[in-house]
Amino acid sequence: MAGGVCVLTEFQDGDFRKVSYEVASEGKRVADALGCDLCAVVLGSGIGDKAGVLGKYGVSRAIVADDERLANYTAEAYVPVLSEILKELEPDVVLLPASLNGKDLGARLAAHLQTGLAMDCTEFKVEDGTIKAKRPLFAGKCFGWYEWDSSARPQIASCRPNVFERTVVDEGASAEISAVTPAVPSELKVQVVSVEKEEGGKIDLTEAEVIVSGGRGMKGPENFKMLEELAQLLGAAVGASRAAVDAGWRPHSDQVGQTGKVVTPNLYIAVGISGAIQHLAGMGSSKYIVAVNKDPDAPIFSKADYGIVEDLFKFIPIFTEEVKKAKG
Ligand SMILES: Cc1cc2nc3c(=O)[nH]c(=O)nc-3n(C[C@H](O)[C@H](O)[C@H](O)COP(=O)(O)OP(=O)(O)OC[C@H]3O[C@@H](n4cnc5c(N)ncnc54)[C@H](O)[C@@H]3O)c2cc1C
Structure with a gap:
């Protein structure tokens, strides 16, 4: 796939976090407005064929990198894996959750791919075939509309959780799954040893x-x-x-x-x-x-x-x- 919209999901403890469906739904709306396809990238562990569910939200293809070293987010593992996949896919637009991890990931990914990032967006619109993003400024006192420089590809934006509506476009649909072998660096300096929940x-x-x-x-x-x-x-x-x-x-x-x-x-x-x-x-x-x-x-x-x-x-x-x- 060259061009199109790609969403990055969050898969944790055997399931997608709710915000993944919000981002997929908004990705579908943007893809429809741009007249292109929507794909998703799913990183995690124990994903199996669960990524098929994204099809309900309009994702036609899910690229799945299933590896136990990706079970929990670390920038050191996620950024090179995603960069590799995105360089292969060459999407025009990448949307991801503006969650705690997503905020860290989005900034690092944009720097790695030398492109622009609109952080914590609350709305998107497509005008003349170009995506524009709305995001809060000055601690939410006002909002600004942003667009990317024409040379910036992919155009990366993170979506504020709980803002975008989850929309099932086809209850019976299932995303086609493409499994990839993730390029996790062989020597990770940081590893998640355990997660202690409240x-x-x-x-x-x-x-x-x-x-x-x-x-x-x-x-x-x-x-x-x-x-x-x-x-x-x-x-x-x-x-x-x-x-x-x-x-x-x-x-x-x-x-x-x-x-x-x-x-x-x-x-x-x-x-x-x-x-x-x-x-x-x-x-x-x-x-x-x-x-x-x-x-x-x-x-x-x-x-x-x-x-x-x-x-x-x-x-x-x-x-x-x-x-x-x-x-x-
Ligand atoms: C750099 C910086 C970052 C900050 N980040 C944050 C942040 O992330 N989150 C945050 O919340 N603050 C943050 N603050 C602090 C912020 O400026 C306020 O001091 C703080 O939000 C005040 O908390 P409060 O409203 O609980 O207390 P107060 O401002 O003291 O308000 C208490 C309220 O309770 C009401 N009240 C008292 N008794 C009763 C009663 N019996 N019945 C009904 N009402 C009653 C009072 O009328 C009053 O309005 C930050 C400040 C700085 C400088």
């Missing part, structure tokens, strides 16, 4: 559809139990502002914002969070924002779709009871 099967903040987040207004770590109960009822993940993390009330992995995680859930409930610009940078693109704050002038209300001016210690227990009743 206990309790916590929902990953970056993939959560609903997030309940608490800030300094929670007054102490013990009060987060309230948010955990509500989150459990809503099938939500629990997040936190930096103030709550710096106070040692929550682990850093829960922090949402400029120096934490960027999240885009359907519903973000901010409880006792003022809405500093650095916090908004991490959750401002959520589809619906609900803010609970006793200060009517808190900046979070300028971003919220629904605002509750109330003491959170009064509101959250009542709201939780109502959710329980609604769920029967």
